[in-house]
Amino acid sequence: xxxxxxxxxxxxxxxxxxxxxxxxxxxxxxxxxxxxxxxxxxxxxxxxxxxxxxxxxxxxxxxxxxxxxxxxxxxxxxxxxxxxxxxxxxxxxxxxxxxxxxxxxxxxxxxxxxxxxxxxxxxxxxxxxxxxxxxxxxxxxxxxxxxxxxxxxxxxxxxxxxxxxxxxxxxxxxxxxxxxxxxxxxxxxxxxxxxxxxxxxxxxxxxxxxxxxxxxxxxxxxxxxxxxxxxxxxxxxxxxxxxxxxxxxxxxxxxxxxxxxxxxxxxxxxxxxxxxxxxxxxxxxxxxxxxxxxxxxxxxxxxxxxxxxxxxxxxxxxxxxxxxxxxxxxxxxxxxxxxxxxxxxxxxx
Amino acid sequence: xxxxxxxxxxxxxxxxxxxxxxxxxxxxxxxxxxxxxxxxxxxxxxxxxxxxxxxxxxxxxxxxxxxxxxxxxxxxxxxxxxxxxxxxxxxxxxxxxxxxxxxxxxxxxxxxxxxxxxxxxxxxxxxxxxxxxxxxxxxxxxxxxxxxxxxxxxxxxxxxxxxxxxxxxxxxxxxxxxxxxxxxxxxxxxxxxxxxx
Numbered sequence: 001x002x003x004x005x006x007x008x009x010x011x012x013x014x015x016x017x018x019x020x021x022x023x024x025x026x027x028x029x030x031x032x033x034x035x036x037x038x039x040x041x042x043x044x045x046x047x048x049x050x051x052x053x054x055x056x057x058x059x060x061x062x063x064x065x066x067x068x069x070x071x072x073x074x075x076x077x078x079x080x081x082x083x084x085x086x087x088x089x090x091x092x093x094x095x096x097x098x099x100x101x102x103x104x105x106x107x108x109x110x111x112x113x114x115x116x117x118x119x120x121x122x123x124x125x126x127x128x129x130x131x132x133x134x135x136x137x138x139x140x141x142x143x144x145x146x147x148x149x150x151x152x153x154x155x156x157x158x159x160x161x162x163x164x165x166x167x168x169x170x171x172x173x174x175x176x177x178x179x180x181x182x183x184x185x186x187x188x189x190x191x192x193x194x195x196x197x198x199x200x201x202x203x204x205x206x207x208x209x210x211x212x213x214x215x216x217x218x219x220x221x222x223x224x225x226x227x228x229x230x231x232x233x234x235x236x237x238x239x240x241x242x243x244x245x246x247x248x249x250x251x252x253x254x255x256x257x258x259x260x261x262x263x264x265x266x267x268x269x270x271x272x273x274x275x276x277x278x279x280x281x282x283x284x285x286x287x288x289x290x291x292x293x294x295x296x297x298x299x300x301x302x303x304x305x306x307x308x309x310x311x312x313x314x315x316x317x318x319x320x321x322x323x324x325x326x327x328x329x330x331x332x333x334x335x336x337x338x339x340x341x342x343x344x345x346x347x348x349x
Numbered sequence: 350x351x352x353x354x355x356x357x358x359x360x361x362x363x364x365x366x367x368x369x370x371x372x373x374x375x376x377x378x379x380x381x382x383x384x385x386x387x388x389x390x391x392x393x394x395x396x397x398x399x400x401x402x403x404x405x406x407x408x409x410x411x412x413x414x415x416x417x418x419x420x421x422x423x424x425x426x427x428x429x430x431x432x433x434x435x436x437x438x439x440x441x442x443x444x445x446x447x448x449x450x451x452x453x454x455x456x457x458x459x460x461x462x463x464x465x466x467x468x469x470x471x472x473x474x475x476x477x478x479x480x481x482x483x484x485x486x487x488x489x490x491x492x493x494x495x496x497x498x499x500x501x502x503x504x505x506x507x508x509x510x511x512x513x514x515x516x517x518x519x520x521x522x523x524x525x526x527x528x529x530x531x532x533x534x535x536x537x538x539x540x541x542x543x544x545x546x
Contacts (some may be wrong), residue, residue: 007514008499008510008513008514008517009514009517009518009521011492011493012493012521013493013496021525023528024524024528025475026405027470027496027528028470028471028474028493030466030467030469030470030471031467031470031471031474031494032467032470032471033383033387034383034386034387034392035386036378036379036382036383036386036392037378037379037383037386037395037398039379039380042378042379042381042382042396042398043397045378045395045399046374046378047401048399049374049399049403049406051401053370053406127498155445233467237447278375294462321492
């Protein structure tokens, strides 16, 4: 191999035709420049990225919930252990024989014995006596432990324990997220819209004001649409603050399409807004066609024709392209045939 | 042939603006898809494009603007392509699949004959590139086909310009040797464009 130089070489495509590498020069000049992917393909990739991002956000949220749940469980266990220990000690102190009132002679004898007294007779394996949590005054030390004080302490401890075991906000959210996830799995993975609705119905009374209530409503809309229950889906969509939700205008488009079934005038306003937005290509395609269809149905042929032409220009291979060509009277025999075939397949289904 | 550098619109990034994935995708996806087609020699770049932007999404929060956005994207694209090619090579080894095919199409040429010539030249170049080491292949694509300046290639590979120049000389030597061995009489666009292997 020739000794490599540190000077930058000249590109083969820029060398003279008669140079040593004439063939390579010709070859590299002939290689064309690739075009970028078409906008439809770019939009599809964007959609895939979006859905992946949503999924990963959900799983991150689930991880956080699991972490919060574990912390809660650990805290509860520790509190329970503390409570159990204090209960045991209280019970023990109540069961222990109360010392009899001491006589002056007994007191004197105890003083002479160096305060050992009964302590010296303790069995070797007895549990160690706990240290008093609070200093006891000399007058109290001689008196028996008041049962009321012990009960009050136990009650306070029990209340603290109850508070710790009560469902906290995070566990509520975890349960809500689990229910929603179950519904989404049924809907998206198992393609069981009816099952998804059942799960949502079951969890709705529990989480009607939960943090994921909006998301649950959107899942319900999806399930209803799969089942063809459009009126119910529209009724929900009419109530939802769609601008706050994700899915980049998709839900607003669905609402417009559903409105168009009964009220094209209202739907037209939605479509007008949607077509001015930077929607993903598949959504834009639907919005443009939806607007044209609505314009046709309200008798606005001029604008309908403009939209149909715009549709064909932007989506010549779009899903409504054959239909649009037929509507514009531009359909070739082949396109019409395809349309008839699609209709007959749809009818058979 | 490509214009020589990453487009100006990509090079100049206003760091005061927050970079989010949607914006980066909207502005640069088409360019990245063109790079992908160039680097893979294949028309279908959708999966690779998704992979590139998944990496971008992961790394965007830590992008500090030390490099130009275009160079940064190019480096990610290159790594994704190299990783995909490694996987494909392993799959070919494991499952005895056919050798990689190149179907890269360029812009419509003036005539069918020109178009055919471009296709054949592309086939020959990618067939020879395929036999080089990944780094040589990438260097040659960036320098000879994308016509990137040495400084930019150095940024992408995190090498000094001197090292890039030396590596390029060597990569060109290897390409020349393979080309002469495989296509001793081939002239691009003529009828000798068939691999003899």
